[in-house]
Amino acid sequence: MSIIREAVLHVANLSRIGLTEEEIEDTRKELGDVLDFMAKLNELDTDGVPPTTHVLDISNVFRKDVAGEGMDLEELLAEAPDREDNCFRVPSIL
Numbered sequence: 751m752s753i754i755r756e757a758v759l760h761v762a763n764l765s766r767i768g769l770t771e772e773e774i775e776d777t778r779k780e781l782g783d784v785l786d787f788m789a790k791l792n793e794l795d796t797d798g799v800p801p802t803t804h805v806l807d808i809s810n811v812f813r814k815d816v817a818g819e820g821m822d823l824e825e826l827l828a829e830a831p832d833r834e835d836n837c838f839r840v841p842s843i844l
Contacts, residue, residue, distance in 0.1 A: 751782050751789065752778075753778045753781045755774060757781075758774050758778050758781065762774075762777075823836060
């Protein structure tokens with residue numbers, strides 16, 4: 751499928767990308783190749799194939815949110831390179 755030059759320029763403009771003449775032609779060819787591939791995919795018989803969002807059959811992998819025993823505050827803060835009162839002290843990023 752052939753992509754017109756104006757379509758490439760329009761997409762480049764929307765993307766705020768400056769293209770050289772060579773890049774315009776390369777992009778035009780690459781977009782045409784993508785559309786040709788999509789046309790081939792549309793030729794496949796997908797009747798009876800259920801839609802999927804993932805190639806693997808996975809389920810929710812999250813664990814239950816159950817409260818448990820926490821670490822001792824002094825033991826936890828002993829690992830801090832610097833602390834102030836009962837908090838980790840970190841460098842300012844401003």
